[in-house]
């Protein structure tokens with residue numbers, strides 16, 4: 106499932122992030138790449154252990170924890186601390202698949218990447234190119250979102266970022282280990298949750314079918330989830 110989550114950050118929050126990032130030191134993006142990715146990648150990143158990256162990452166994680174849409178779609182067990190990249194004119198990231206396992210350097214924190222996320226921090230009109238292109242079972246998807254909005258997609262997808270031909274593209278990217286490993290199961294739970302929310306709004310939470318379907322949702326979650 107490919108899902109756009111609008112307005113994870115407000116425009117004011119994006120501006121605050123960009124201000125801090127503008128004062129930070131950027132380094133070659135290949136420090137976080139796997140071997141194959143390193144061959145394809147040409148961008149810069151905030152060093153992951155830097156104070157700026159860490160505090161901006163915590164800020165984004167707080168925003169994620171308040172997004173009901175994110176929680177319903179991702180059913181997150183663990184979120185890798187967000188990283189930050191920047192593409193300037195001529196820079197791109199060729200086709201690759203993200204590493205299956207991510208370990209936070211110098212710690213025991215390790216996740217299986219079930220979902221990849223990109224949170225856009227530049228407005229689409231501020232750069233040309235820089236399109237996140239994701240190959241999934243429905244074909245090729247081209248993603249370029251307003252600043253503050255995020256795309257969530259299966260980490261198993263091949264994807265690339267087309268060359269930036271004008272301006273600068275800045276974003277945050279990270280991975281999620283879901284309580285529900287299987288993408289098809291997670292998608293069904295998301296669809297069911299959406300339908301229950303709508304039904305609840307129409308009929309109220311005491312409606313017998315709402316109660317029954319809520320039971321089905323939780324029993325499917327019990328069947329498929331791994332909570333730690």
Ligand code: NI
Nearest residue numbers: 201202203264
């Ligand atoms: Ni990637």
